[in-house]
Amino acid sequence: MTISKNTFTGEYSYSLDAKGRINIPAKFRQSLSKxxxxxxxxxxxxxxxxxxxxxxxxxxxxxxxxxxxxxxxxNRSFIRNAVRYAAITPYDKQxxxxxxPSLIQYANLEKEAIIIGMVNKxxxxxxxxxxxxxxxxxxLDPSTFEDxxxxxxx
Amino acid sequence: MTISKNTFTGEYSYSLDAKGRINIPAKFRQSLSKxxxxxxxxxxxxxxxxxxxxxxxxxxxxxxxxxxxxxxxxNRSFIRNAVRYAAITPYDKQxxxxxxPSLIQYANLEKEAIIIGMVNKxxxxxxxxxxxxxxxxxxLDPSTFEDxxxxxxx
DNA sequence: TAGAATTGTGGGTAGCTGTGGGTAATTTTC
DNA sequence: GAAAATTACCCACAGCTACCCACAATTCTA
Numbered sequence: 567m568t569i570s571k572n573t574f575t576g577e578y579s580y581s582l583d584a585k586g587r588i589n590i591p592a593k594f595r596q597s598l599s600k601x602x603x604x605x606x607x608x609x610x611x612x613x614x615x616x617x618x619x620x621x622x623x624x625x626x627x628x629x630x631x632x633x634x635x636x637x638x639x640x641n642r643s644f645i646r647n648a649v650r651y652a653a654i655t656p657y658d659k660q661x662x663x664x665x666x667p668s669l670i671q672y673a674n675l676e677k678e679a680i681i682i683g684m685v686n687k688x689x690x691x692x693x694x695x696x697x698x699x700x701x702x703x704x705x706l707d708p709s710t711f712e713d714x715x716x717x718x719x720x
Numbered sequence: 721m722t723i724s725k726n727t728f729t730g731e732y733s734y735s736l737d738a739k740g741r742i743n744i745p746a747k748f749r750q751s752l753s754k755x756x757x758x759x760x761x762x763x764x765x766x767x768x769x770x771x772x773x774x775x776x777x778x779x780x781x782x783x784x785x786x787x788x789x790x791x792x793x794x795n796r797s798f799i800r801n802a803v804r805y806a807a808i809t810p811y812d813k814q815x816x817x818x819x820x821p822s823l824i825q826y827a828n829l830e831k832e833a834i835i836i837g838m839v840n841k842x843x844x845x846x847x848x849x850x851x852x853x854x855x856x857x858x859x860l861d862p863s864t865f866e867d868x869x870x871x872x873x874x
Numbered sequence: 875t876a877g878a879a880t881t882g883t884g885g886g887t888a889g890c891t892g893t894g895g896g897t898a899a900t901t902t903t904c
Numbered sequence: 905g906a907a908a909a910t911t912a913c914c915c916a917c918a919g920c921t922a923c924c925c926a927c928a929a930t931t932c933t934a
Contacts, residue, residue, distance in 0.1 A: 573782065573808070574803075575803050575806040575807060575808055576803075576804070576805075576807045576808075577804045577805065577822075593808075612790070612791070612793070613796060644791060682804050683803055683804075683806075684796075684799055684800065685782055685785050685786055685799065685803055686786060689800070699797070700797050700800060700801065703793055703794050703796075703797035704797065706794070710794050710798075711794060711797070711798055714795070714798045715798070717784070718784045718785065718802070719766075719781065719802065
């Protein structure tokens with residue numbers, strides 16, 4: 567069965583073990599293209615979470631970043647966050663990646679973690695932080711949220 | 721019988737089994753386009769029900785989501801909530817899809833379920849909830865309802 | 875109308891998935 | 905250079921899922 571490649575959807579609950587390893591949902595691994603080399607790129611997200619990219623996608627982002635104007639402050643902060651902390655991380659036979667203590671601290675990760683598919687990337691969250699963040703954003707800007715919903719959801 | 725592709729109409733009663741599987745009406749499966757890969761995308765509806773899209777339709781939504789800039793926090797929240805509850809779900813040889821416990825809980829599904837064709841998507845309801853919701857909506861805003869009827873029904 | 879094909883529902887099971895832990899190899903520290 | 909710490913790789917295993925088959929009921933067909 568061939569479903570669309572490099573597309574991540576859904577929400578999963580996984581546990582971070584004592585060694586700092588966390589499982590990537592089997593479904594996500596299956597939706598990777600063959601030449602992805604059992605490897606992800608793991609980095610800080612712009613929110614308080616960890617972003618995980620398939621290498622293929624990451625390479626596209628890198629080339630796009632080169633074309634971004636360095637004059638814009640938001641671009642600079644994106645580059646600083648996303649690129650500076652990016653680590654190429656292969657997953658083991660069981661499908662787990664190893665998170666560095668620095669990343670775990672950045673995302674406030676404890677034992678229980680939520681993994682969310684974000685179409686072309688994956689997010690790893692502390693459940694409480696996730697809840698708070700989305701609540702905040704919605705409260706700050708409900709109209710944009712509704713506009714987007716009307717435009718995009720059929 | 722050939723009706724236009726990806727078009728769902730009619731109301732059916734099906735039963736959710738102990739494993740969380742539910743049948744998609746054969747008529748609906750037949751009206752799918754060939755390159756639909758025996759796959760649906762299942763997610764939370766805006767009402768208290770489950771929405772089921774042919775994957776072709778969902779891919780359109782995905783493309784739109786990909787075009788949203790990841791630099792805006794509200795965009796990120798929107799993508800998160802649009803994708804988070806969505807599961808890409810192939811149906812088995814008997815034509816059934818598997819619903820996650822989370823979705824079943826969201827829609828208050830019990831054994832008996834109503835499946836409704838909604839033109840480009842399918843809705844799965846608890847019969848009681850469906851009845852109550854429509855009664856409510858009609859009571860709240862009968863004029864809009866009539867306007868729509870006038871505009872759309874031939 | 876009778877037989878054939880399809881459809882809806884239930885259940886069993888092999889193999890996979892998620893999680894923990896052990897050990898050898900490698901790096902770091904003194 | 906030896907001991908300690910860290911890392912990478914391997915194995916184990918319970919629980920679950922995907923896949924298969926069965927079968928009654930319904931629909932189609934000739």
